[in-house]
Amino acid sequence: MKKIIALLTGLTVVTAAFASCGESAESSSTSEPAATEAATAEETTEAESTTEEETTEAETEAEEEEAEDEEENYETGDASLDNIRNQDEIGENELLVLSFGTSYNDSRRLTIGAIEDALESAFPDYSVRRGFTANIIIDHVNSRDGLLIDDVEAALNRAEENGVKNLVVQPTHLMNGLEYNDLIAEVGSHADAFENVSFGEPLLTSDDDFKRVEQAIVDWTSEYDDGKTAICFMGHGTEADSNAVYQKMQDLLTADGYENYFVGTVEATPSVEDILALVKAGEYERVILEPLMVVAGDHANNDMAGDDEDSWKSIFEAEGYEVQCLLRGLGENEAIRQLYVEHAQAAIEAIAE
Numbered sequence: 001m002k003k004i005i006a007l008l009t010g011l012t013v014v015t016a017a018f019a020s021c022g023e024s025a026e027s028s029s030t031s032e033p034a035a036t037e038a039a040t041a042e043e044t045t046e047a048e049s050t051t052e053e054e055t056t057e058a059e060t061e062a063e064e065e066e067a068e069d070e071e072e073n074y075e076t077g078d079a080s081l082d083n084i085r086n087q088d089e090i091g092e093n094e095l096l097v098l099s100f101g102t103s104y105n106d107s108r109r110l111t112i113g114a115i116e117d118a119l120e121s122a123f124p125d126y127s128v129r130r131g132f133t134a135n136i137i138i139d140h141v142n143s144r145d146g147l148l149i150d151d152v153e154a155a156l157n158r159a160e161e162n163g164v165k166n167l168v169v170q171p172t173h174l175m176n177g178l179e180y181n182d183l184i185a186e187v188g189s190h191a192d193a194f195e196n197v198s199f200g201e202p203l204l205t206s207d208d209d210f211k212r213v214e215q216a217i218v219d220w221t222s223e224y225d226d227g228k229t230a231i232c233f234m235g236h237g238t239e240a241d242s243n244a245v246y247q248k249m250q251d252l253l254t255a256d257g258y259e260n261y262f263v264g265t266v267e268a269t270p271s272v273e274d275i276l277a278l279v280k281a282g283e284y285e286r287v288i289l290e291p292l293m294v295v296a297g298d299h300a301n302n303d304m305a306g307d308d309e310d311s312w313k314s315i316f317e318a319e320g321y322e323v324q325c326l327l328r329g330l331g332e333n334e335a336i337r338q339l340y341v342e343h344a345q346a347a348i349e350a351i352a353e
Contacts, residue, residue: 076103078106080145082105083109083116084130085116085130086129086149086150086154087127088161090127090158091162092165093125093168094126095120095123095126096156096167097112097115097119097172098132098133098169098170098171098183099112099130099131099133100132100137100172101137102295102297102298103297104297104298104301105141107329110329110332111294111295111296114331115340118341119170119340119341123348126168129158129159132150133151133152133179133183135151138150153186156193159190159194160194165196167198168197168351169183169187169199169200169347170200170343170344171183171199171200171202172203174204174235174292175204175205176201176242177202177238177240178242201343203330203336203339204245209339210252211252212335213330214258215335216330217233217261217292218261219335220333224286228283228286229260229288230287231260231287232263232264232287232289232290232316233262233290233291234264234266234272234289234290234291234312236267237268237269239267246268246269247269249292250262262275262278272315276315279321280319285321285322286321286324287316287321287324289316289325290325291327291329292330294330300329
């Protein structure tokens, strides 16, 4: 029987947990992984509210604006160093890594590429391939650098044409949000072409994920933690309920005694104004800014570290702080990559059950 296995903490359960975790640091996002048929995934998507559809449309517009901004920056590194992983001769087992994408060549190679490399090393019986969800980024990289990265549809067609039997999909998404649900539906529409389709979880799914990501970012910035420095992470943000992951991470950091660590977002709350107020309430002399994103793309380079007066860097400097920006994505962190490996491992094991 052909099946699609969605290895995630049941969509409705996750949404409810995220909606409440902003109210209490003790909220749990952990539940047993659920196996669902492709039709169920499609029905779930069809049942999304009008508000969610409007949010998705707004997010898409924001992503397109981000990609258009990226097109103005041609100093992004050597594209030829990146393995775009669109080769044929896949074999029966494929591990498809799906990302939003970025046209910042160095960051793409050091983050998404590094995650893909880690997965390839961990699972030699699987051919690792790449897919991006942002076609505007795909088009830009193709026109600028002559590299054509598969979008999701192209990646799935490639898998079908190559006779893949077991398809494991590992998104590099940060959270169980609307885009993740959309991916389940899109892949589900191709499920009949494969014997098995299994989904790995996004980075921040279980409570254990949050604890391990917390430890990863704290260890990564420990050299700056001198008692006089505020360490601020910038996430993307969304108007969907899943935005609560940022507050959940903030609550966890605070509860564990990392009171000089702050988490904000570009597109939602907590905003940079919220973070600035918290920093000003302390006795800090310096500020470290770093993206809480898989890649260090347009948001990191411009919204966080840019010279415009509304960038996070400029806002904190205007308040008299010494600011240092760390332009590195989470994908560059080995502990973060290991989490993606473990999520993919669970998805692969689900096929054998």
